[in-house]
Amino acid sequence: MSALFPAVAARSDRPALRCGADSLTYGELARTAGALAARLDGVERVAVWATPTARTAVAVVAALLAGVPAVPLNPRTGGRELAHILGDSAPGAVLAGPGDALPAGLAELPRIDVELDATGPAHGDGDGEKDVDPESPALIVYTSGTTGPPKGVLLSRRAVAASLDALAEAWAWTSDDVLVHALPLFHVHGLVLGILGPLRRGGEVRHLGAFSVEGVARELGAGGGTVLFGVPTMYHRLADALSHDEELVRALSGARLLVSGSAALPVHDHERIAAATGRTVVERYGMSETLMNTSVRPGGEPRPGTVGTPLPGVDLRLVDEDGSVLGAYDGETVGEVQVRGPNLFSGYLNRPEATAEAFDGDWFRTGDMAVREADGTVRLVGRRATDLIKSGGYKIGAGEIENALLDHPGVREAAVTGEPDPDLGERIVAWVVPADASVPPAETELADHVAGLLAPHKRPRTVRYLDALPRNDMGKVLKKALPTAG
Template sequence: MLTALRGGHGDAPDALRIDGHAMSRERLLAAATAAADRFAGASAVAVLARPTAATVTAVVGGLLAGVPVVPLPPDAGPKERDHILRDSGAALLAVGPGEQVPDGVTIPAVPVDPAARSATTHPEPEPGATALVLYTSGTTGAPKGAVVSRRAVAADLDALAAAWAWTAEDTLVHGLPLFHVHGLVLGVLGALRTGSRLVHTGRPTPAAYAAAGGTLYFGVPTVWSRVAADEAAARSLAGARLLVSGSAPLPVPVFERLQALSGQRPIERYGMTETLITVSTRADGERRPGSVGIPVEGVRTRLLGEDGTPLPHDGESVGELQVRGATLFDGYLGRPDADAQSWTDDGWFRTGDVAVVGADGFHRIVGRASVDLIKSGGFKIGAGEVEAALRDHPAVSDAAVVGAPDTDLGQAVVAYVVTDGAVTGDQLSAFVADRLSVHKRPRRVVLVDELPRNAMGKVLKKQLLTES
C-alpha cells in the first residue's frame, strides 16, 4: 500500500519533515518496522495521533504489521477516548518518546521511537485487510468506527494522484491533524504511496506554509482564510502547482483572494470518513468556486429525491447524494444497525449530504440533509446558498445558516454571522433577498464574534440549533 517505502522513487534525508523533524523514507521504514515487531499479532493498535514523527512511525508500523490502526485524537476528552479504545478493541496504545499516557488508560502503552531500527520482514497483508478504524465525529451519538481496508486507501490515493497529477516530483505541504482522512490518509499515506516529499508544518500557520516551498498544499477553509488574510504568505504560494481545500466549503471570497494574490485557483474536493475522497476538481480541469468537481476514478454518484426517485442533473434540483465504488469503507465496527441505515438495498452508500449536480457533472454540496436542507413555508432551501450570499457582503467574514423550528413556516432560516460591526441583521436579510429568492432570506440574523467549529474547520451547526 505504501509503495514509496520499498524504493523506486529515490530517497533523501528530508523526504519527510514533520514539525521540524527530518526523516528519510529508509529511516522511516526501519523505525516503523521496529514498531511493527512490537505490534505484530495485536487485535488493533491505538495511536495517540499528535503531529509528530513518532505518530507517523506508529501508523506505518501498524500497517506493516497488518494490525488495524486506530488514530486517537490527542485532545479527546476521557469519555470520547475511553469509548474509542473500548469500542475498537485496541490492545495497545502507541506513544512517542516522553509522551504521557492519558489518565485512565488501562491498555499497555508501547513507546515508539523514530530513531529505532529493525530489518525484520513482515508479510504483506491481504488487500482486503483492515488498514484503519477511523472514528466519526459523533454528532448523532457516540462516535462510530469506520472500518477502512488497505484496498480502499490504495484505490483512493491512486484516484487522487490521477486527478491532481500528483507525482514523486511534488512536495506536499500541510499542517492538518493526523487523526482524520484529510491529514492522515491523504496528507501522510498519500506521500508514502506517490513518493512525493512531505512537509508537515506542525501548526498550519500562514508563515509555516509560506516558508515550506511546496508544490502541493492541503488545507481546510479556516487555514486558507488565514493564508488569504496574510498578503505576503498568500503571494509566496505563487510558485505552487496546486492548492487543495476540503473538509468544509471554501468561501468564494477566500477563493477569489487566493487567486488574486497567488495566481492559484484552489481545487475543492468532497469526501467522508466512510468514503474517503469521492469527488474532486481535477488539476487539468475547470476550477469553479463553490464546486467540488466530478467523481474520481472508480467512484459513481447519484442524486435522489425524498421519494427515492432519481433527480435530473440540471444544476438546480437538490437531493441526497449517494455514492458507490472502490474507495468506500467496509462498514461500521460492530454496528450492523448503522450499516443497515447507511446502505441502500442496491448497494449505494447514503452520504447524508444534499447536493446539486450540473449537466456537466460538476457537483455542488449544499450541506448535511439533517441541518442544511431547510424546509420553510413549502420551499426547500439549501443553507450553503444563503451562506454564500451572506459572505458576499463586504462587512461579513463568516456565516452559518440553520433551520430553526417555527410554528408557522415549519422551519425558519436563521443566520449566525461574523461581521466587522458595520451592518445590521435587517440589512443582511435584505441583502440576501436582493440576490436570492425572497423566501430564502434569513428571518433572523444573530451577530456573533465567531462560529463554533471542530478540528477540521466544520461549523458545529447542531450546537447553533440548540441556541436558536
C-alpha cells in the same frame, strides 16, 4: 494487491517525511517503521496517540507494514469518548511518542514508544509489507459522534489505495511533489491524504506541526513545496495575509496545487487568493466512510462553491426523499448524495444494524445534500439532518445561503439554520459574525443581499449576531451548539 508503500520497500535516500526538527528518508522510514512493525506481532489492533508529529506517521506506517489495523486517537478527546472508543475497538497496545503524557484512560493498555532512530530486525524478511488481504482493515477511524456515540469506520487497504490512486490521477500527483500541510493526524484528511498519500506516491510530506502563515510561506517558498492541503479556516488566514505579505504571495503563486477540504471555502476567499496569486484553490469532497468522492480538476475553469465531478471509479447519484433517483442536472434540484465504488468503507465496527442502515443496496447514503450542474459538477448545499430547510414549499440548502452571506463585505463568518415557523414551516435563520462588530450589517441589508444573489425565498428571515461560531478541530461549524451560542 500491490504494496501500499512501494517507495518504503525501495529504501531509497529520497526525503520522505519532515515535521519540525524531525526528518526521515525512505530508507530511514523503512528501518524505523519496520523495527516497530516487528514489535506488533500478535497484536490484533493498535491505538495510535495521534499527535501532529513524525512519530504518528511512523506508528501508522508500522501498523500497516505489519498488517495490524491502526486506531488513531485524537489527543484532545475527552475521557468519556476515549473510553467508548477503547471499549469498542479493543486495541492490544497504544503507540505513542516517548515524551507523550497519556491520559488515565490509556493506563491499562501496554504502551510501545515510537523511536525515530529505532534499530533492530526489520519486519518479516525485510523486503516490505506483510502480505495481507486487501479487504482487511487498514484503519479504524471514529466519526465525530454528532448523532450518537462515535462509530468506528472500517477502512480497508483496498479503499485507501483506491482513493489515493484516484486522487493521483485527478491531480497528476507524483513522486516529484512535496506536500505541505498542518492538518491533525487522527482523521482522513490529515492522515490518509496528507501522510499516506505522499508516501504511496513516493514523494515528500512536510508537516508544520501547527498551522502558521509563516510556515506555509517558508515551506512552499524556499522549501520547494509544490502542494498545499488545508481547510477553509487556514485559507481564510492566508487570504487575509496576502495583502501585506509578499513572501506568501510568491510562495502560493509558485505552488502547483492548492487543495481545500472538510468544509466549503467561501467564494470571497477563493477570489482573494486567485487575484493575489493567479492560483485557484481546488476543492474536493469526501468523508470518513467514503474517503474521497469528487474533486475539481486542476487547470480547469474556476468554479467556487462546487466540489467538482466524481473521481475515477466512483459512481454518484442524487436521491429524493421518497427514494427516487433524481436525473436533473439543473443546478437547482436538491437531493441526497449517494456513492458507490472501491473507495467505500467496509462497515461500522460492531454495528451491523448501523452499517445496513447506511446503505441503499450497494449505494452509501452520505447524508449530504447537493445539486448537479449541467456538466455533472456537484455543488453541496448542506447536511440532510441540519442543513436542509423546508420553507414555503421549497427545499433550500443552508450552504448556498452561507456562501452568499460570506460574499457580503460586512460578514466575517456565517452559518444558516432553520427553525419552526407557523406560516413557512421553517424560517431561515442566519448566524453572523460581523467583520466589524461595532458596525454590523443590518438584518434587512443581509436579507436583500442574499435575495439578490440567489432568490427571494432563500433570504434569511432572522439574523443573529455572534462574536464567533462554534467549531470543531477541523474548523467545521457545530450547528447544534448555535442555539446556546446565541
